[in-house]
Amino acid sequence: MDNVYQEGRQFATSYILPHTEMTDLESRFPKESFQELGAQGFLKLLVPEEYGGQGKGLVEHTEAVLAFAETCSTTALCYMMHNVALMCILTHGSDELKKQIFTDVVENGKFLALAYSEIGTGTHFYNPEIRADLNGEYTTFNGVKSMVTSATHASYYLVLAPSVEEGKINNWALPIEAEGLSFDMSEWNGLGMRGNSSCPMRLENVTLDSSYRIGAEGSGAQQVFEVVAPFFIAGLGAVYSGVSMHLFEITSQYAVDRKYPDGSSLSNIETVQIHIGDIYKSAAAAKAFVLDAARAGANGDADGLAKILGARIVASESAIECGRLAMRIGGGKAYNKALPTERLLRDAYAGQVMAPSVDVLNVWLGKALTGQPIP
Ligand SMILES: Cc1cc2nc3c(=O)[nH]c(=O)nc-3n(C[C@H](O)[C@H](O)[C@H](O)COP(=O)(O)OP(=O)(O)OC[C@H]3O[C@@H](n4cnc5c(N)ncnc54)[C@H](O)[C@@H]3O)c2cc1C
Incomplete structure (x- = not known):
């Protein structure tokens, strides 16, 4: 992609605009647009070229989001969060995690979301209060994330949780298949951004091995x-x-x-x-x-x-x-x-x-x- 903004505008006219009104009217996640975002290479915009991506950075991320938002704010916002999550994997993820997630994005059109905010800490989302109990190689999570855009539609959810190191936090990549993960889908009734599906996410004894932690212990x-x-x-x-x-x-x-x-x-x-x-x-x-x-x-x-x-x-x-x-x-x-x-x-x-x-x-x-x- 040479001119991400222009290509983003053209993409939006063809593949986002037809769904924009229903996204709001029916509070419906723009899943058709996301299928095309995968098919036309926008989901892999920030994935490095060696993994089959476009290898772009902050400027192109901003241009793509802007181009989509000029047609549909909901689609742009959901897409933006996917890119943010990808960047955490890219900069801090292990080779194993990168391979798994980038392959899913590039070959299977999967996308990511951010499950950071909690009801208690609200806008100060970098102070998570959910429980994360370490047991050998495994960590077990319990708690609720309050507003998770793209809920049930994204395949990986980045979750901030306390570290075993006092006062520090970790950033985890939770696959949607993780046992004990569920969403309160009836809880989203936003004034706007109605297709976002920004629902609470429940973690009930969700257990992951450390390969799903992004980066070193305490680097969240x-x-x-x-x-x-x-x-x-x-x-x-x-x-x-x-x-x-x-x-x-x-x-x-x-x-x-x-x-x-x-x-x-x-x-x-x-x-x-x-x-x-x-x-x-x-x-x-x-x-x-x-x-x-x-x-x-x-x-x-x-x-x-x-x-x-x-x-x-x-x-x-x-x-x-x-x-x-x-x-x-x-x-x-x-x-x-x-x-x-x-x-x-x-x-x-x-x-x-x-x-x-x-x-x-x-x-x-x-x-x-x-x-x-x-x-
Ligand atoms: C459309 C939408 C999509 C969202 N998607 C996601 C998502 O995908 N993932 C996710 O993790 N979260 C998401 N959120 C949650 C969001 O980012 C915030 O964390 C959440 O809305 C904060 O809620 P709160 O009412 O508890 O904020 P509170 O912490 O209660 O803050 C309310 C207000 O108090 C004021 N305030 C609070 N603290 C201070 C301070 N220190 N200084 C000055 N003013 C202050 C501000 O005016 C603030 O707006 C989404 C929210 C919306 C609206």
Whole structure:
């Protein structure tokens, strides 16, 4: 893939768009789109070439997520989490684990998800409280993860759990077949992102040998802050700047198409022109910031982390503001759901609460800019 963004846009038009409306209306996971993501090589975007993948990195991850989000935020968000999980396997997984999971992704179209958050620790997902009891070569898990996007559809779930080393954590790859693993499928009723299937996951005496632990004992926090953070936070920036661009595309077209009896259109009205300009400025600025942040992160620039945090905050707030203005321009038709505007506004609201939440990120950004440790 030479131009991931362009190819992602074309892919989205052919294979995501046809399912987008039903994904929301029926709260239905976009499984047809995921089959095609496998068939067309997007699931293996970050898998190294020696394992049959595309060998791409943070910039292409961000471009692909952005391209999909400009058509369907749910599909983009689920895909983004798969890429984040892959990066943990890639950077810290044993050769055996890489071979197993990368082969499943490349040859069998399987994908991954993140089971990190818990009801108790909420947005501070890097402080897991589930039980992980070591017994020789085996670890037994008990507890509940609160919101697991792609639940039942993904084949591997990355789970953060306490380490035997006091105060440390581990990152595990749980295969869906693991005995004792189940999902409370009726528990997802999101305001937006309705096709995500972000359900609680129960672990009841789930037992794994240490080959499923990603990296050395106690290395989970390092993975969270060095791998998950850049790919996840830049990825969320891509999702929500994509929502803003999508709102711009829908609203500007609607303003041209909506005609009054005298033949004039909504777009002839100066106030509407100003609103559309505001949506465009906000969406384009968020998109540019996110892409620049991904490049800075990939280059290892000194301000790479600050840019990624800042871009995700800007993108999340932009999506809500663009949605608010787009609803105003869409008038009664948007309100009565004749336009997809209200769906995108509902999707946009997930941005500010997804971990690490915008409030938490604002604190982290200040710390990053003044050289203080995060979190
Ligand atoms: C659409 C969607 C999909 C999700 N998918 C996944 C997934 O796949 N995997 C997964 O692990 N999780 C997932 N989550 C869970 C999510 O990322 C958060 O962990 C969860 O929503 C936090 O929930 P909470 O209400 O317990 O947060 P709380 O911890 O109760 O925080 C609530 C609010 O309090 C404020 N706050 C809390 N602490 C601080 C602080 N220290 N400083 C400043 N403000 C603070 C913030 O405004 C925050 O938004 C998903 C969530 C959504 C909405």
